[in-house]
Amino acid sequence: MNKAKLTSVKILEDLYKRFKAKTVNTKMTLQKLTNRSIDLYLTDDTYKNKLETYDNLTISGSNL
Numbered sequence: 001m002n003k004a005k006l007t008s009v010k011i012l013e014d015l016y017k018r019f020k021a022k023t024v025n026t027k028m029t030l031q032k033l034t035n036r037s038i039d040l041y042l043t044d045d046t047y048k049n050k051l052e053t054y055d056n057l058t059i060s061g062s063n064l
Contacts, residue, residue, distance in 0.1 A: 012057065
């Protein structure tokens with residue numbers, strides 16, 4: 001089994017609430033989403049470019 005790295009990230013509260021509401025009766029977790037998203041980012045150039053150009057989030061004090 002792969003080792004896990006414990007990290008801490010800040011997530012926009014509204015996005016997190018919407019994610020939890022949408023996944024309440026599913027097997028999707030934030031950890032699964034994060035790991036899958038990072039893997040796709042590293043292996044799929046289309047996905048990487050989509051994330052790097054996505055600008056539909058409200059600018060705040062964090063680095064969105």
